[in-house]
């Protein structure tokens with residue numbers, strides 16, 4: 001490999017600029033010293049800003065549309081009841097470690113979302129939190145599993161049951177997992193050769209989702225003086241200590257990138273997306289409407305125009321004649337119906353009657369190519385301050401303060417973070433950085449050519 005230097009990417013899932021650069025900046029001496037010699041700033045995420053696909057987009061320089069991955073679950077075909085988890089097999093474009101391998105270099109990849117099942121890379125891979133358990137083949141080479149288990153005393157893929165255990169135990173599990181992830185990263189970095197190393201810790205994401213309301217006085221559910229109000233600050237201090245210890249095993253001339261895939265913000269509540277469509281007469285049910293998950297078998301499809309899928313963002317699907325099995329929207333009415341729905345969604349009020357500020361995207365306008373089955377509309381309720389609730393609650397209010405998938409205090413936000421320290425790069429705050437700039441920048445540092453069709457620019 002012609003690479004003049006090694007590069008390490010430290011991924012902190014869900015870390016927003018406000019926490020890293022503002023609230024806890026004074027609690028993080030290692031980060032302060034890194035930022036002192038780095039280009040740093042907010043990093044605009046993918047549309048939608050969701051872990052899967054965001055990390056794969058970051059490391060390939062391609063959009064969710066080009067990957068054909070729009071979230072954890074994706075429609076497999078146009079039938080109503082076929083969805084699948086997006087595994088690593090869905091990612092058909094090279095990620096940075098593939099380019100490193102093709103050039104004769106070695107990579108270490110640890111916990112990067114979008115890497116289960118692990119691929120036979122040139123180097124070492126410990127796959128991500130979507131591995132079902134450590135009994136599964138979650139490493140490449142397979143023998144690495146033993147080493148990982150020995151080094152960690154039992155590798156933790158993700159925080160177990162974090163939404164349903166008491167918040168204090170969830171926090172403790174997050175602290176423990178983060179410590180273990182950084183220690184394993186240091187172990188792998190010092191015991192195997194690498195030109196490129198990338199590891200991701202899901203700890204911040206889990207902590208933010210479970211505990212945001214405890215730590216942010218601006219959260220509507222915040223109780224001043226609660227016992228966990230200092231836990232974010234403690235966590236960012238711990239993160240900084242782990243970062244400092246990890247950097248001790250990184251050679252001085254290596255470039256260091258700390259990055260997140262998206263940000264986070266207080267979740268104000270949830271919007272009952274499918275219930276709204278039912279109320280509009282656009283989603284028609286057979287028989288008495290029942291509260292709970294939308295069951296495709298109970299939908300009167302020949303009378304249904306549209307349905308939605310919930311989550312941190314909303315996916316709206318139109319029931320199109322000739323496309324869905326019992327489609328009704330004539331193809332020549334598709335644009336008009338989609339426009340009416342987009343207008344109605346943008347006009348939605350919140351629980352006080354004030355405009356919610358919902359944003360709506362058409363996939364073909366935000367992606368250069370749309371593979372597999374994209375939502376017909378991508379919906380950010382209240383610009384992601386409100387979650388999309390897919391389950392039904394006949395007669396209930398459309399705005400709710402309960403969540404159908406368990407307690408959750410935070411939603412994702414568009415801006416993540418970018419901190420890149422590399423010799424000769426200079427430093428200072430930079431605005432306008434995009435998640436699509438990461439892969440071209442890594443390739444440039446590693447001395448690799450850019451694959452065709454990548455968007456983004458080298459941060460120099």
Ligand SMILES: [Zn+2]
Pocket residue numbers: 013014050051052205261262
């Ligand atoms: Zn994420």
